[in-house]
Amino acid sequence: MPTTITRLSTPIIAAIVLSACSKPSPVTIPFTLTYHDQPVTCSKFGTSSTNTDNTIKLKDFRLYLHQIELQDTSGDWSALTLDSTSPWQNNNTALLDFENNDADCQGTPGTNTALTGTFSSENFQAIRFVVGVPFELNHQNPLIASAPLNESSMHWHWQGGYKFVRAEFIVGEQSRRLHIGSTQCKGEINAISHCEKPNRAQVELANYSNINNNAPVNIALDKLLDFNLADSKSKLTCMGHSDNPWCLNGLDWIGLNDSKPQMAFSTGISAGIKVNKNQ
Amino acid sequence: MKRFLFLLIGLTVGMVLFSPYIWIDDKNGFDWQLPKDVPPPTVPANNPMSAAKVELGRHLFYDKRLSANNTVSCGSCHHQSKGFTDGEKGSTGLFGDITPRNAMSLTNVAYNQNFTWANPLSTQLEHQARFPLFGETPAEMGLSGIEHKSIEQLQADSKYQTLFKQTYPLQKAPFTMTNIIAAIAAFERTLLSFNSPYDKYLRGENNDFGESEKRGLTLFFSEQTECFHCHGGFNFSDSSVHKNSTSPVNRFHNNGLYNIDGRGAYPKSDRGLYNLTSNKDDMGKFKAPTLRNIAVTGPFMHDGSIATLEGVLDHYINGGTNIREGKNKGFGSANPFKSEFVPGLELTVQERNDLLSFLHSLTDQTFLNNPDLSDPWVTPES
Incomplete structure (x- = not known):
């Protein structure tokens, strides 16, 4: 009997020792926000490329990401284990916040423009993530939720879930707001059972490597804001209705149109590869 | 013609005869002060009624400090003399924007199956309160993301120190938005009208x-x-x-x-x-x-x-x-x-x-x- 135990234990002990040896590597994934290759901040934006008379101002830009995975050099995908001691992240979900409530912005004072965590391998060559909050966390009460899901301005109270993306600008004199979250939900607030339109965009970016010395993932606002609304009478507020051109453009941009690649995220090395799946 | 009236009265009487409860309801013994032929409203299990909570809720309902610029309270759009409506087509939010919808009557609001004009997801007053407090299209009370500023103001008021302590005696830190909303909902559940x-x-x-x-x-x-x-x-x-x-x-x-x-x-x-x-x-x-x-x-x-x-x-x-x-x-x-x-x-x-x-x-x-x-x-x- 002792022999059997020893024989069984050996590989287990070996595995424990091995895993203790290959320590997870710390990883930081920075994000940048740009408009026509120029960085965008609360105090600096520029003029519209479609109408140079129009200045653009950033009011708010925040978004949730979850299910963040990296591809190691042998082609296998594994989770980026988020550092949940950060107030911007829990085990699975992170809030990116590009506004500091200063200058033209209206939001919260803090900013967070990077994901931090650990990865099982030393090197990675691609990244993928889902824009939004996972269903299991999405329909809780934000007033009693823990960070980063405790932000009342990131909740769509009447729809019963979070705003996955909160993007707000002033173009010329016009306010343009894009809020994306799950819509057509059933059940009750704090107990939603199902949403017809989950609106979680899956994004996969090939050629994203840490060998490139922490190059950022870029979020480009070009395709979102160069949408010409001059002759459109449509509302410039999008609250999830896909029958409004500004909304449709915003959903296309983030990658929620199955027939179009996402146009928001890129690695700067290669264009984004859209996984055509509305999760 | 009269049979409809008899039917109505019959239904009402039947409701009373077959009700297992009387008008004093709630395990805390909350007195709804309802006529005996009227059934009490439902109350969420996590927000039981109490006289102290109703009184706190009344103060909060009428408190303009619950808006970002201290200009709008719940009562600004819900006037008692107008059945808790405001007499306007649309109501005016804290920054002057007009809501697309008419302020709803709060008469007997405790009996509503859902809240606002058309939202089946909103089944409790505790849900509904978040819409005017945090809503942004248009802003009504404008607390989205900055509710802590309101809470700090209330906390500095000795009147509320007493009212919160009486309502939530077991809580060390009762000044929360959840408690504020719970109290407002409790007050709203007492807006009962059966004496016409x-x-x-x-x-x-x-x-x-x-x-x-x-x-x-x-x-x-x-x-x-x-x-x-x-x-x-x-x-x-x-x-x-x-x-x-x-x-x-x-x-x-x-x-x-x-x-x-x-x-x-x-x-x-x-x-x-x-x-x-x-x-x-x-x-x-x-x-x-x-x-x-x-x-x-x-x-x-x-x-x-x-x-x-x-x-x-x-x-x-x-x-x-x-x-x-x-x-x-x-x-x-x-x-x-x-x-x-x-x-x-x-x-x-x-x-x-x-x-x-x-x-x-x-x-x-x-x-x-x-x-x-x-x-x-x-x-x-x-």
């Missing part, structure tokens, strides 16, 4: 429920007018629930107010239940609000587009609203999603007047003047 001339008439008390009102009552509960299908029951709304009701059903109706494209479209600013479901059959569907105190809650409909109660009757007489000019032009009466109970009515002048008399008999002066429901921050005159 109609109620007194049912109870056999002397009052001024005259012959015209009686004829109006019979008409109201008749298949001739169909009113009661959507505005029936003890609360004059088919969207009402109480402590004994079973299997609630969300009910929303299109009453033919608009028909912009001839295919049933409502103005894009508000398409009712469709806003949430994107289901074409839900176009223009809204909740049937209570008719209690209806005479003081104009203008009417979800967008306040009908100024007077007479205008509302004419809407139903015409089987909808037909608009000849302007951007909302169209025959609402031909809206394909319109309720079968809005076919149009043939009423004599006297019948129309009788219905109006009956609707006016639902005005409860005790409720509209009850000092327990009034603004505690105002020193009473006299």
Whole structure:
């Protein structure tokens, strides 16, 4: 009997020792926000490329990401284990916040423009993530939720879930707001059972490597804001209705149109590869 | 004709006889002060009623510090004298923006199955309170993301130190938005109105429920007018629930107010239940609000587009609203999603007047003047 135990234990002990040896590597994934290759901040934006008379101002830009995975050099995908001691992240979900409530912005004072965590391998060559909050966390009460899901301005109270993306600008004199979250939900607030339109965009970016010395993932606002609304009478507020051109453009941009690649995220090395799946 | 009245009284009596509870309800012994033929409302298990909580909620309901610039309270759009509406088509938010919807009556709001004009997801007052507090399109109270500033102001007020301690004696840090909302909801659940001339008439008390009102009552509960299908029951709304009701059903109706494209479209600013479901059959569907105190809650409909109660009757007489000019032009009466109970009515002048008399008999002066429901921050005159 002792022999059997020893024989069984050996590989287990070996595995424990091995895993203790290959320590997870710390990883930081920075994000940048740009408009026509120029960085965008609360105090600096520029003029519209479609109408140079129009200045653009950033009011708010925040978004949730979850299910963040990296591809190691042998082609296998594994989770980026988020550092949940950060107030911007829990085990699975992170809030990116590009506004500091200063200058033209209206939001919260803090900013967070990077994901931090650990990865099982030393090197990675691609990244993928889902824009939004996972269903299991999405329909809780934000007033009693823990960070980063405790932000009342990131909740769509009447729809019963979070705003996955909160993007707000002033173009010329016009306010343009894009809020994306799950819509057509059933059940009750704090107990939603199902949403017809989950609106979680899956994004996969090939050629994203840490060998490139922490190059950022870029979020480009070009395709979102160069949408010409001059002759459109449509509302410039999008609250999830896909029958409004500004909304449709915003959903296309983030990658929620199955027939179009996402146009928001890129690695700067290669264009984004859209996984055509509305999760 | 009279059998409808007997049916109504019979139903009411039956409700009392077969109710397992009496009007003093709640394990804390909260006294709803309801007439004995009225069932108590439902209360969420995590927000039991207490007299202290109601009093805290009354102070919060009328407190402008619950808006980002200290200019708007719940009571700013819900005036007691107007059945807790504001007399405007749309209400004005803290930055001057007008809401697309008409402020709803809070009369007997505790019995509502869902809250706002058309939101089946919102099944508790505790949900609804978050919409005006945090909503941004347009901002009403403007606390989105900055509720802590309000809470800090309240916390600095010694009056609230006492009220929160009395309401939440076991909590070390009771100044939370969840507790604030819970107290406001508890206060709102006491906005109970069952003392109109109609109620007194049912109870056999002397009052001024005259012959015209009686004829109006019979008409109201008749298949001739169909009113009661959507505005029936003890609360004059088919969207009402109480402590004994079973299997609630969300009910929303299109009453033919608009028909912009001839295919049933409502103005894009508000398409009712469709806003949430994107289901074409839900176009223009809204909740049937209570008719209690209806005479003081104009203008009417979800967008306040009908100024007077007479205008509302004419809407139903015409089987909808037909608009000849302007951007909302169209025959609402031909809206394909319109309720079968809005076919149009043939009423004599006297019948129309009788219905109006009956609707006016639902005005409860005790409720509209009850000092327990009034603004505690105002020193009473006299």
